[in-house]
Amino acid sequence: GQNIDQPTEMTATEGAIVQINCTYQTSGFNGLFWYQQHAGEAPTFLSYNVLDGLEEKGRFSSFLSRSKGYSYLLLKELQMKDSASYLCASGMDSNYQLIWGAGTKLIIKP
Amino acid sequence: DTEVTQTPKHLVMGMTNKKSLKCEQHMGHRAMYWYKQKAKKPPELMFVYSYEKLSINESVPSRFSPECPNSSLLNLHLHALQPEDSALYLCASSQGPNSEQYFGPGTRLTVT
Numbered sequence: 169g170q171n172i173d174q175p176t177e178m179t180a181t182e183g184a185i186v187q188i189n190c191t192y193q194t195s196g197f198n199g200l201f202w203y204q205q206h207a208g209e210a211p212t213f214l215s216y217n218v219l220d221g222l223e224e225k226g227r228f229s230s231f232l233s234r235s236k237g238y239s240y241l242l243l244k245e246l247q248m249k250d251s252a253s254y255l256c257a258s259g260m261d262s263n264y265q266l267i268w269g270a271g272t273k274l275i276i277k278p
Numbered sequence: 279d280t281e282v283t284q285t286p287k288h289l290v291m292g293m294t295n296k297k298s299l300k301c302e303q304h305m306g307h308r309a310m311y312w313y314k315q316k317a318k319k320p321p322e323l324m325f326v327y328s329y330e331k332l333s334i335n336e337s338v339p340s341r342f343s344p345e346c347p348n349s350s351l352l353n354l355h356l357h358a359l360q361p362e363d364s365a366l367y368l369c370a371s372s373q374g375p376n377s378e379q380y381f382g383p384g385t386r387l388t389v390t
Contacts, residue, residue, distance in 0.1 A: 198376050210368055210381035255320055259376040268320035
């Protein structure tokens, strides 16, 4: 079957670091996407990992371990505007479809 | 330019109405998507067009009818919708399979 798990909600403090985990069990796995979605808005692409390791983009980094079926999104120097839902999604084979996680709602407190 | 545009932003329609949602992208992407998203849920794929041909139809009811007039435009024709069809309808585009998808701002649809 196809399954992606991520925590429902997380809370962190402004200026701190937070790690959002995503585990997946998907056949024909072909990369892991992270999207950010503010309430009432469209998802925005953050990162894509297809090889094992860490990809860094400014305050955001994403990690993938294919052997463990595991990814995380690391957000540093948190700002209030980072309050949003973060969705991980698995690509499959050479397919247009993505398997989406339910999303993690991140709440940033001052 | 990584912009996907959608019109209208908001739409209220009765169950007997016919309306259309429109989407446009000028990134030269060859794949375009329609998604439906309910509150606190991930996007749910409805249709995929690849090179202007319908590639995927996720068993969507016939009251939703997609159309791809050219490589930049995507429409979703709506007819005889039900109140449970009320949702955020998102259009997206990508270079190809397993490429990042760029989403438009969405149309907030309410069926009364």
